Amino acid sequence: MINASKPKIWYGGDYNPDQWEKPVWNEDLRMFKIAGIDVATLNVFAWAKNQPDEETYDFAWLDEIMDKLHADGVGVCLATSTGAHPAWMARKYPDVLQVDFNGRKRKFGGRHNSCPNSPTFRKYSVRMAEKLAERYKDHPALLIWHINNEYGGAGNCYCDNCEAAFREWAKARYGTLDEVNRAWNTAFWGHTFHDWEDIVLPSGLSEEWFGANGRTETNFQGISLDYVRFHSDSLLECYKLEYEAVKKHTPDIPVTTNLMGAFKKLDYHKWAKYMDVVSWDNYPSFDTPHSYTAMMHDLMRGLKDGQPFMLMEQTPSQQNWQPYNSLKRPGVMRLWSYQAVARGADTILFFQLRRSIGACEKYHGAVIEHVGHEHTRVFRECAQLGAELGKLGDTLLDARVKAKVAILFDWENWWAIEMSSGPTIALRYVDEAHKFYDALYRSGIAADVVSVEADLSGYDLVIAPVMYMVKKGVADKLEKYVEAGGALITTFFSGIVDENDLVKLGGYPGELRKLLGIWAEEIDALLPSQRNRIIVQGGAPGFKPEYECGMICDLIHSEGAEVKAVYGDDFYRGMPALTVNKFGSGEAWYLATSPEAAFLRDWLPQLCASRGIAPLVPASPEGxxxxxxxxxxxxxxxxxxxxxxxxxxxxxxxxxxxxxxxxxxxxxxxxxxxxxxxxxxxxxxxx
The missing domain is CATH 2.60.40.1180 (Golgi alpha-mannosidase II)
Structure with missing residues (x-):
């Protein structure tokens, strides 16, 4: 349980007393009490204050505020402060500075500005984490450790240290240069490597460029895919070093770092294995579909087998970094907070508790506004929620969400799809997953969002949208799941490549061909202005006669699968668009194109009903x-x-x-x- 040391839904957020004079602290504590705030996240970006030079450490301010918070009944989520290195470090040790995509060395500035393979960064960040753990290991206010902050928020690094580390990473992964050359298909364009020093990072100076819609394009998907894996692993190694430093002194204090939902750069399924608790920052826009926010909560919950998670950040009102920073309308902050609780959150924490007076977050919402008192709409709403959470006590703590449907979500598949040199730049993996999730959400049917490594035996229906990459063992796992009675849905552009982005020969969908009972001969990419039609066979009840589809159309042949719908237009009119293959005691569905939303909203509830999966309540109103x-x-x-x-x-x-x-x-x-x-x-x- 996250909250064992303070058994209620924690309520509070990021607090930066290091930005304020001490008289303000006392006023803040007075208002925290009114608002029901009982947890404060401290020290997130205070590295420069804590360590003004290479040898000096000064935690006097942190001692004082930790003591004051504890005396007022407020617990502390203590950050290690390593989200931005100090200016003196950049001046004295330039290896800590990143090199950008085009080979330019950065100067000091911004945040997340450290090279993850810098010996300097690793040395001093670990030292800082350990000094904090030594100092506060017995402090009664300490509830949980917060390592760094929002890893990966800056660009990737392309410095010499990263290049050398990438070669070592490749050695560890592949063992020999012959295996590297095979995995990366370097015979293409004469790229064969004969020495480890031949390997360079894929960047704007070598294999990559910015293409249409700002998307990174690459000549060698295998190299670029491994670089993204390597970068995620490099940041994870930094996290693990700090994790181990604090655990050495506080083995019973849980450790987390704040994730960011469907954040593309980091493989959160891999990261979650090294987190005691998953936490994440939720910042939907004014017009973000509520189902998308729900899917992000479910994705975060699914990282650790359905364990409750921490909502580490949300804004009490408006954000500051989106193009249009709308206010949250009355009641919406409370509603969205409970949406997080409904989907597994055991904390409600804000960024931030008091608004900054300068720099880029001075207009980001806060519990305490610039006016400095409690007589604001936002504060009143925060205080109402605080009182309600106090009333709920520990009632909901460690409660689990139950679902009979799983949606498979895989970061490496996402990377590979959107590095692909075809068939279309319109294909967005997260969007395709959300289309299925949204149809279930609107029907009141719960879904877990889980890894391909997850145990699927407890699910009656598993959906694997655009399973382009089929990793070793996954096809066999899905066959066993369906053979035992499960139902599987996968879609167009699935079963194409292995984990190195090498095409599986023998016909699409590769290793999934036997399970699905189809062969995909060709893949058509439609222009945004083009549409085709799905014609449902046999006048099935609950369906319209036809639906629009587009973006991608697989031209498939049945190899034993039953055809449930066909295309209505173009030279492949009459070819299958939706099939189902009986396999053992279960069934495997293949949707060969991207349909309009109405098709999924009609089809999925019926398929769920046939599997005994019902909505929680009868048809709910829209919204x-x-x-x-x-x-x-x-x-x-x-x-x-x-x-x-x-x-x-x-x-x-x-x-x-x-x-x-x-x-x-x-x-x-x-x-x-x-x-x-x-x-x-x-x-x-x-x-």
Whole structure:
């Protein structure tokens, strides 16, 4: 359990007393008490304050504020301060500075500005982490360690240290140059390497360039794919070094670092193995689909087998770094906070508790605004939420979300798809995954978002959108899952390559061909202005006769699979667009094109129903979200109204006590106010 040392949903956020004079601290503590804030994240970017030169360490300010917070009943999420190195370090040890994509050495500035393979950075960051752990290991305010901050937020590094480290990484992965040449297909364009020193980083000086839509293009996908793996691993190694430094002195204090949802640069499935607790920063835009935010929560929850996670950052109101920084409308902060709790968060933390007065985040929302008092709309809403979380106590802590559907999400597959030199720049992996998630979300059907390494045996339906890369053992795993009675959906442009982005010969979809019972002969990429049609066969109930599709159309032949829909246009009119193959006791579906949203919204609920997967409540109004957390056999139903207007929700036979208001809900229809939420402790419900 995340919160064992403070058994309630933690409430608070990033606090930067190092930016303020001490009289402000006392005023902040007074307002924290009013708002119900009981956890503060300290020391995130205080490296320069803590270490003004190479030999001097000064933690007097941190001692004082740790003591003051503890005296006021506020626990501390203590960061190691290594998210930005000090200016003296950059001046004295230039190896700490990154080199950019075009070979230019950076100067001091910004944040996340350190080379992950710099000996200087690793030396001093580990030393800082260990000094903090030595100093505060017995401090009663210390709840959890926060290593660095938002790893990967700056560009990749292309310096000589990284190049040398990349060669060593390749040696460890492949063993021999012959294996490197095979994996990277260097016979193409005469790129064969005869010496390890021949290998250079893929960058704007070698294999890569910025192409259409700002997308990085590469001549050698295998080299570039491994560089992205290497960069993720390099940052992970930095994290692990600090992790080990603090664990040496505080083995029982959990350790985390804040992730960023579907952040492309880092393989979070790999990172999560080295995190005691997953935490992440949630910053949707005003118009971000609510289903997308829900999917990100579910993705973060899925990183550690469904364990609850920390919401490390969200804004109490507006952001400062998006093109249009809208205010959160009244009630929305509270609603979105409960959306996180509904999907597995056991903390609600903000960036930030008090607004900065200068630099690039001075207009980023905060619990305490520039006016400096509690008489603001934002503060009142924060205080309301704080009081409600206090009332909930430990009721929901460590409760789990239950789902019978899984969506497979794989970072390396994502990298490989969007490095591909074809078939279309319009293909976006996360968007395709979200299309399936959104259709389930709108139907009130829960889905986990999990790794290809996850145990699939507990799921009745597994969806693997655009499974372009099929890693070793995955095809066999999916065959066993379906053979045992599971249902699998995969899509166009699947089964094409192995983990080195080398095409599997013998016909698409490669190792998935037997399972799916099809052969894909060609792959057509449509222009944005072009559309085809999916024609549903046999007048199936619940379906329209036809749907639009586009972007990619696989031209497939059945090799035993039953054809459920065909294309309506072009020279491949009448060829299969949707097939299902009976395999053992289960079935494997192949959707050969990217359909309009209505097709998935009609098809997926029916397929789920055929597998005994039902929504939590009868058809919810548009914009009303439902999910369920379970603890000690007790079920808690969350109903969230994302609409500004009240909606009538039909609970069917469900009944129970709404925990925030104490109101009894006796099933049937009830009205839920706009931007409001119910948390219903169910009296009876079969899942």
């Amino acid at each position: 009303v979200e439902t999910t369920l957390r379970v603890k000690d056999g007790i079920e808690y139903l969350f109903v969230l109204n994302h609409n500004a207007e009240a909606e009538t929700v039909d609970l069917g036979e469900l009944s129970g006590i709404e925990l925030i208001s104490g109101r009894a809900l006796q099933g049937g229809k009830a009205e839920l106010a706009g931007h409001d939420v119910w948390i219903v402790k169910l009296q009876q419900h079969q899942t």
